[in-house]
Amino acid sequence: MKIVIRQASLSDLSEVSRLFNEYRMFYGQHSDLEACTCFIQERIRNNESLIFIAEWKEQRRESLAAATVMDEKEHESAITAVGLVQIYPSFSSVSMGPIWIINDLYVDSYYRQQGIGRKLMQAVMKQAKEHQIVRITLSTALSNERAQALYTSEGYTQDLSFMYYECNV
Numbered sequence: 001m002k003i004v005i006r007q008a009s010l011s012d013l014s015e016v017s018r019l020f021n022e023y024r025m026f027y028g029q030h031s032d033l034e035a036c037t038c039f040i041q042e043r044i045r046n047n048e049s050l051i052f053i054a055e056w057k058e059q060r061r062e063s064l065a066a067a068t069v070m071d072e073k074e075h076e077s078a079i080t081a082v083g084l085v086q087i088y089p090s091f092s093s094v095s096m097g098p099i100w101i102i103n104d105l106y107v108d109s110y111y112r113q114q115g116i117g118r119k120l121m122q123a124v125m126k127q128a129k130e131h132q133i134v135r136i137t138l139s140t141a142l143s144n145e146r147a148q149a150l151y152t153s154e155g156y157t158q159d160l161s162f163m164y165y166e167c168n169v
Contacts, residue, residue: 023106054083097134
């Protein structure tokens with residue numbers, strides 16, 4: 001298996017949108033590929049987010065075949081992008097510097113437990129250091145213990161200093 005992490009562009013729109021739709025469904029939203037495509041396209045076009053994708057560069061027919069039944073044509077075009085991370089740039093007033101907010105991290109269910117999420121997180125950290133980002137923040141569902149374990153193992157700590165609030169508009 002060879003996983004390649006790279007920044008997504010508009011040419012990756014269909015794969016990124018598919019993964020983003022799956023991510024949203026993971027969090028209980030209804031499937032809406034068309035809306036996901038519009039949302040991702042707008043983020044990329046307006047340079048409002050930074051998206052990295054994980055690509056599976058060595059197709060493993062046996063692992064895909066075991067996971068789901070598909071014909072040859074479907075298999076050839078099946079999963080190219082197997083994971084994504086979407087980052088929203090922002091700033092810290094107190095630190096007076098740029099920060100990144102990891103808003104979305106998702107790995108296709110057939111490819112989990114193979115280190116892909118970790119590779120995505122490490123790619124974000126590498127890029128953050130290169131761009132002199134002061135801090136990376138993220139949040140996850142209280143019930144998402146796998147993600148919490150990954151974040152902790154990559155050096156992220158739970159914020160115990162601040163309480164976060166939100167208000168739907």
